[in-house]
Amino acid sequence: MTEQIRHFSLGKVLYLSRSQPIILKIKRYRSAVLRLKREHRRLVLSAKRSRRRGKAFQPRFSFDQMALSWAGSFVGIALLAYLSYYSRYPLIAAPMGATSVLVFGVPKSPLAQPRNVVGGNILGAAIAIILVALFGTGPWVMAIAVSTTIVVMKITRTVHPPAGAVALVGVMADVSWDFLIAPVAIGSILIVLWTFVFNNLTPQRAYPTHWL
Secondary structure, eight states: OHHHHHHHHHHHHHHHHHHHHHHHHHHHHHHHHHHHHHHHHHHHHHHHHHHHHHHHHSOOOOHHHHHHHHHHHHHHHHHHHHHHHHHTSOOOOTHHHHHHIIIIISTTSGGGSHHHHHHHHHHHHHHHHHHHHHHOSOHHHHHHHHHHHHHHHHHHTOOOTHHHHHHHHHHHTTOOTHHIIIIIIHHHHHHHHHHHHHHHHSTTOOOOSOOO
16 A cells, blocks of 8 residues: 555656646746736727827818818829920929928918928928039938928928928939929929919918918
């Protein structure tokens, strides 16, 4: 009987010693699963809070506003594109698309006023041209053109985000002073004039808030 008990105890010890690594792995797995669940809940709650803040912060647009923004920007860009095509004179550039988002999407924004559209874009072009003439078109020139444009626009109260793109495109394209006249100045003025006509012909829309 004693021999049997001893064999049983030895077998139990061997069983426990062999099963202990498995038990530890199961415990680690359960701990990892619990941590993942807690992290998942935290991320879900954070996303919900961020979404609520976004809903409160971001503007809402009615169907009429969206339709008018679509129509105005369509005609404005088409006008510049067809004038460029038939006159063989460049009156449109990529930053004009971003300008259209502002003037037709949020025409009351301080960044969408004529002073900002025309002044900001012209400053961006002028800065690009000067830097290209002095330093060429290296990567650091692209960076300094955009950053300098931002600072100058803040000083002159003509902040217009697409002007940063004007400066960048100007350096990348190795432009000369012709670039400032067309497409930048003429294109900006045409966009502003069409925005003025379009918004003042449609109900409940007025543009600009100020000219200068």
